[in-house]
Amino acid sequence: MTHPVTLSRIHHVAYRCRDAKETVEWYERVMGMRFTTAFAEDHVPSTGDYDPYMHVFLDCGGGNVLAFFELPNQPDMGRDEHTPAWVQHLAFEVPDMDALLAAKAHLEAQGIKVLGPTWHGVFRSIYFFDPNGHRLELACNIGTPAQYEELARVAPLMLDEWSRTKKAPRHAEWLHKEPTDS
Template sequence: MTAPVKLQRIHHVAYRCKDAKVTVDWYADILGMAFTTAFSEDHVPSTGEYDPYMHVFLDCGGGNVIAFFELPNQPDMGKDPNTPDWVQHIAFEV
């Protein structure tokens, strides 16, 4: 039997956003997170499918990173209708 992989930490969590610049500005200005990286691609690396996107990363401190995808060619995203609103969130300790 193979032993399970020993995780060190979560590298990042990723969410969808409507506008990458507005999102980065808000998290930087309001929560003081440092913008670290952005890249855009026209094709999904795992599938090769054409689907342009922008992927941005912010440093939350303490080795924590949050990332966002701007997906301009995808339909608007909504909340999961089968999950209560109070469950769908991210919480920060400030």
């Protein structure tokens, strides 16, 4: 039986920004995204509420779109103080380790503080913040088909154990052992 909801992809992901123009220019210059669309309204289409906004859309490749709202009549944006800054982030894939290192050098040349590369077993990644305080990640996959198959096999076991114990299951302990260079 097929599921009644048929998804083809994520249409866009939207976040808030402090300044739409600054945000678009930053994502074009730093991330190489292409600015494609802008909507500006005085009333929210879904609710009818008066709340002027600028909604901008950036093409991030592969049919993926990142969008931002500037909301000048709302209180200054913040973040959930009960959630650590490292939790809420947006991760983009790069093709390989060379691309990840080139991106890191580019970001650092822009004066952006970068953490990593960080080892995650089947991928490596770097982390940094955009001008709005959103944490971003660039990741490159390094796992083998057998490793991804094993992760898919143990995922339900790990989730069930976590649900019972709220302690990190170690069904994929090998993920946590970074190989040493010879």
